Amino acid sequence: MPGMGPITGAEFIAATGGDLSAFASADRLAGFAGLAPVPWDSGKVSGNLRQPRRYHRGLQRALYLSTQVSVFFCPVSKAYYDRKRKEGKGHKQAVISLARRRVKRPLDHDPRPRPLPDRPNRWGLGGVRKVMGARAAGRRG
Numbered sequence: 001m002p003g004m005g006p007i008t009g010a011e012f013i014a015a016t017g018g019d020l021s022a023f024a025s026a027d028r029l030a031g032f033a034g035l036a037p038v039p040w041d042s043g044k045v046s047g048n049l050r051q052p053r054r055y056h057r058g059l060q061r062a063l064y065l066s067t068q069v070s071v072f073f074c075p076v077s078k079a080y081y082d083r084k085r086k087e088g089k090g091h092k093q094a095v096i097s098l099a100r101r102r103v104k105r106p107l108d109h110d111p112r113p114r115p116l117p118d119r120p121n122r123w124g125l126g127g128v129r130k131v132m133g134a135r136a137a138g139r140r141g
Contacts, residue, residue, distance in 0.1 A: 001102060002077065003070030008062045015059035026104040033059040035100045067099040077102070 004012065016022070016029070023029040030036040034055025040048045070077040077098055084094035 001066060001070070002074035003066035003068070004062070005066075005069075008066050011058055011062040012066075015056050015062065030100050030103045032056055033063055033099075033103065035060065035063065035096055035103060063099045063103065064095060067095050067102060070102070071095070071098070 015033075020029065023032065027036060031038075031052070032055065034052055034057070036052075037049035038052045039046075040050040042048075067077070071081045072078070080098050080101060081094050084097050085091075089097065
């Protein structure tokens with residue numbers, strides 16, 4: 001993820017135990033990190049949400065700091081942050097919202113190249129891999 005350096009990454013791995021399959025969903029991971037609000041209802045009053053009392057502070061710190069850094073260096077994060085600020089959210093609310101989004105959609109921020117799908121392109125020139133492979137080899141496909 002953008003914004004996560006070696007120290008913050010080590011904190012993330014230490015907090016999660018290095019195995020994300022321990023969490024049933026991204027929502028569980030967000031709840032463990034304290035990024036998901038919990039209900040704070042009483043009697044007839046409902047719909048009140050607040051930060052949970054029990055959460056992993058180290059994991060929340062790692063996600064919060066990496067999110068703040070990614071706002072400056074990742075255009076996708078910057079656009080999301082700016083959109084939340086235009087919606088009227090404060091800085092902290094926008095950062096927490098972005099951190100929650102980054103937990104839920106890690107592949108959107110994955111800088112590693114993904115394999116190209118093997119499907120026809122819009123011109124019907126065969127598979128994308130075939131065309132891209134031909135261009136990489138200096139031939140036209």
